[in-house]
Amino acid sequence: MASAWFGPCPHCKTPLSYLEGVTGSRVNPLCPSCRVVITTSRATFLMPDHSRPSPRTKSETTAR
Numbered sequence: 203m204a205s206a207w208f209g210p211c212p213h214c215k216t217p218l219s220y221l222e223g224v225t226g227s228r229v230n231p232l233c234p235s236c237r238v239v240i241t242t243s244r245a246t247f248l249m250p251d252h253s254r255p256s257p258r259t260k261s262e263t264t265a266r
C-alpha cells in the first residue's frame with residue numbers, strides 16, 4: 203500500500219517527498235538534489251517537494 207510523507211534530505215536539507223510502495227521505489231534511493239543515497243527502512247521513491255515554497259525564495263522575490 204502506497205503512502206507518502208514529507209521531510210528534508212538528511213544531507214542537503216532539500217525538501218523531499220518520500221513516496222513509499224510506489225513503482226520504482228527502492229530502499230536506497232538517491233536524493234534528487236545532491237545524489238547521495240538515503241537509506242530507508244521501506245522501499246521509497248524520492249521526489250523534490252515543490253509544494254511548499256521556501257521562505258528564502260519568497261524573500262528573494264521581494265528583494266527583486
Ligand SMILES: [Zn+2]
Pocket residue numbers: 211212213214215216233234235236237238
Ligand atoms: Zn540531498
